[in-house]
Amino acid sequence: MSTGTTLANIRNLLHQSGFKLTPQREATVLVLLENEKDHLSAEEIYMLVKKKSPEIGLATVYRTLEMLTELKVVDKVSFNDGLSRYDVRKEGAKHFHHHLLCLECGSIEEVEDDLLGDVELIVEKKYHFLVKDHRLTFHGICSKCQLKKKEQAVLDKEAAATTLP
Amino acid sequence: MSTGTTLANIRNLLHQSGFKLTPQREATVLVLLENEKDHLSAEEIYMLVKKKSPEIGLATVYRTLEMLTELKVVDKVSFNDGLSRYDVRKEGAKHFHHHLLCLECGSIEEVEDDLLGDVELIVEKKYHFLVKDHRLTFHGICSKCQLKKKEQAVLDKEAAATTLP
DNA sequence: TTTATATTAATAATCATTATAAATTAAAAA
């Protein structure tokens, strides 16, 4: 059902680049693939990998993530919360997807649409900058939190109506 | 000559929010204004502030930066180099400007153009996400480094022509 | 002036990440 990145693909990519897919690396890759919608930190990945391979070391996870970032299997992203998070790059997608970060609940939604084509052209023409990649995150309020706020506003109004005559 | 943020503006803003502009805070704000094109880290700001007020403490700089971020006087940004950088928000500009990060030389160029209007509309319509702010950074090769690369390619070709007959 | 509050400096503590060194594993050579 998925056109996405598979373990076999990644194994080939590593071999082509002169690396081997050790059991530790395989366990790390599997955790990433099993959670591809998430944006896990190194520590979170480490905890999940330990369930499969309890003997793995944190430094190995960091080294593996660095390698996977180098090979563009994952993208390292930062949402201004003081640590790096890792995002599996979709196999088909030429461009990196975008993010919607909710300022209320902290949720992160993914946007796969290719929205920056025109913008990149402007940047290349006007600034003579050769674009290779991008990072785009919108900060705002997710639909759930907008609803919650509306409901709260209704409750507040009712409460005001009963206390003040 | 500048429609930008001034010390007086910031003093007012602090007072409105119930803070005072202490000498330490003033020194920190001045350093930020004197380097508004840069993207200084807390440590770099601390070093510059120490020239004006050698007795200032690093924690005070951090606290001041946190306050200024809260008041939207500065934006806290991260370029995946492991630390936070601070960017003075232009007074007039409603939207946060964009960045061009060169993967060769590490330089950061600013893009003031409002490029995301249409994109934000799509996000609001399709994802029902209420956009408040954004972060957009392009990764690529700056014009200088493109030139350097071209020149190097010419030199390489010449060298190959003289060694191999 | 006395008292309360805000702010600061100095420093310790924490958290994420990287470096180091010894041990283990896998590949290559003999």
Added chain:
DNA sequence: TTTTTAATTTATAATGATTATTAATATAAA
């Protein structure tokens, strides 16, 4: 197969950025 070499890993120490703590100082209120 044994020996040697290189790659990889684990455990742990070190580092670097940021945050928390605490006692001192400055400012405002009573």
